[in-house]
Amino acid sequence: MVFAIFGTCVDTPEFGEVRGLHEPTLVVVSSGCIQSLYRGRAAEESRKTLENQGVSVRVLHASEILVPGFIDTHIHFPQFPFTGAGIDKPLMGDDGFLVKYAFPTEESMSDLAIARSVYNAGLETLLRHGTTSALIFASIHCQASKELVDAAIRNRGPRAFVGKVCVDRHCPDSYIETTETSINETEDFINYTQARAAEAGHSPPYLVQPVVTPRFLPTCTAELLAGLSQLAERYKCIIQSHMSESIDEVEFSSALFEGKTDAEVFSDFGLLRAPSVMAHCVQMKCTEEDLLRDSGAAIAHCPLSNFFFASGALPVKQLISRGIKVGLGTDVAGGYSPSMLSSMRAAVLASKTLHFQYLPGAVQSSVGGLSVGAKEKESSKEQDDLSHFDALYLATMGGAASLGLQDLLGSFEEGKRFDAVLLTQVSTALSFVCRHDSREDLLQKILTLGDDRNVKEVFVDGQSVYSQP
Ligand SMILES: O=c1[nH]c(=O)c2nc[nH]c2[nH]1
Structure with missing residues (x-):
């Protein structure tokens, strides 16, 4: 027509x-x-x-x-039910966001009736907010993740790039997999989703696509990362994970992987490439930025969630000017809104905080008549401030480029x-x-x-x- x-x-x-x-x-x-x-x-x-x-x-x-259409480059579908709660906690630790909220709620997706109802509501919510594509973390459950794929096809949208989440350590006993199960079920999920995409009769970029999804370094062994990397290569899949997200996460990962940075570990296992989409990256070091740029991997910027967990803001404008791809994510439920309009304004606000350099009452030295702070503040405003239209770019073309779909969407x-x-x-x-x-x-x-x-x-x-x- x-x-x-x-x-x-x-x-x-x-x-x-x-x-x-x-x-x-x-x-x-x-x-x-x-x-x-x-x-x-x-x-x-x-x-x-x-x-x-x-x-x-x-x-x-x-x-x-x-x-x-808006492209959400980072969202956890099973976390919809606790949206708005738990964000006063730290990310890690026995009393943290993951242990108290994320893991138990995700675990409940083993009940397919719950998964169906949460996933259908989630897809409807995204469409109602104008999201036409989403890069999604499901749960560790293969069957429930397949239900999400089926629901996206039935609803005719949003385009759902879905990852069955992979974890084989540092998770509760009731929400963990063996390395072998995680790899085998990921392969099963990839085969299923690629077959369903073809049957649904759409041409690229397809309504559904499987995404290889090691949750983050603290919950994945070296063997799991190696196995998932092979699958991503063999089936030509998008990869997603969390990277250099918060101070507690970076410390934990570094202790597990011989003092390496997150980007070094992902890179060593072949998981940084185009299209890989790494959420957050707020605590990234310069060497990590170089690895991202050289590999063509992208950042899913999640400003709302960063306000709560990351202890920092991502210098989006500078990163883009230095050749890094950046898309925008809601990060439900680390982010409390499924709306990309909300993420866009959070991105604008977060960019302004990059030049909040004054602590009331702090002593300032003076250089050439300007306080050091004021001088830095001026230049950083120029380099860092995002306009609303810059945020619209992140939510559309930035997302498409992050997913390697710049010729088809955005x-x-x-x-x-x-x-x-x-x-x-x-x-x-x-x-x-x-x-x-x-x-x-x-x-x-x-x-x-x-x-x-x-x-x-x-x-x-x-x-x-x-x-x-
Ligand atoms: O905001 C977040 N939500 C999560 O579910 C998660 N897992 C690892 N790191 C995470 N960050």
């Missing part, structure tokens, strides 16, 4: 570039793909031609803006799949919307204040998969 959308269609093809704010765009969609695209006067003219040919052209209202280009979100101002969430708002101000208001009430319709692979009741 061919249809077209005409109106304000905004995308961010490169970091720092925003298109479509000042002229109309016509996007022509055929068989799930952007067949052609026109901007400005050419869009007006082609719209008339298409209408004369009897093609259905949907004209967007002045209050509506179409953007590429922006409005001829030949890419049509995954999109129609945002609207009509909502009680935006109390101060003015008739005279520029497109730029309207989009910034939605990115700053919006929630699922501002998501009017969602498209995956050219099909409308959610529209607001």
Whole structure:
């Protein structure tokens, strides 16, 4: 089926570039793909031609803006049930977030009825918030992870890149695998998911894909990492894990792996490559940054969760300028919101904290008439501040590039799949919307204040998969 959308269609093809704010765009969609695209006067003219040919052209209202579908590069699906709790704890330790909240809730996915209900609700939640692709941690249970794959196909979205989680040490007795089981069940899960993707009849990037998922270094032995690396290579899978996340995690991992950094260990086992997506990386050392860049691996930036566990903020803008790929994640439930709009504004806020350098009452020395702090503050603002449109890049094109799907998703280009979100101002969430708002101000208001009430319709692979009741 061919249809077209005409109106304000905004995308961010490169970091720092925003298109479509000042002229109309016509996007022509055929068989799930952007067949052609026109901007400005050419869009007006082609719209008339298409209408004369009897093609259905949907004209967007002045209050509506179409953007590429959001790509969540880090989310734990079994953790939905405790969203909002446990984030006052440290990550590690006997009384920490993992032991008290994450592991027990994930363990409950062994009950397939619970898994089905949590996973279906999770997929619906993501679509309602405009997420059209997600890189997902499931639980250690192979069958429950398959249920998630099936549910994503049944719902026709979001695109679900799913990892059966792998752990063979430092987990509770009731939530752990042997090395052999972990590797065998991962292979089974890969075979199942790749077969289901092909049966579902979609072309790349497919509606579902298996992801090789060593949880993080503290819970994986060297044997497990080696086995998973071989599987990722053999089946050409995306890899995901957590890396250099928090001070307690980095200390624990270093003690387990002969004082090495997280990136060194992942690299030694062949788990850093393109596409590997490593969540957090806030406690990364310079040498780790070099390993990431040279390997082509990406970072899933999870600013909300970083506020609670990481004791730091990721210098996103600097990392991108030095050639590192960065996408954005919600990290449910280390992050308390499933909304990528919420993650975008958290990313903007986190970037501002990078130049919080003053402690009230601290003594400052003076260099050339400027306090040292003030001098550093100025330069770091330039280097570090993310705009809302930079955050939109992270949530769309940054995610696509992180997953190795930059030629298929993330922006409005001829030949890419049509995954999109129609945002609207009509909502009680935006109390101060003015008739005279520029497109730029309207989009910034939605990115700053919006929630699922501002998501009017969602498209995956050219099909409308959610529209607001
Ligand atoms: O925020 C987090 N959530 C988790 O489930 C997890 N596992 C390892 N490291 C983690 N961090």
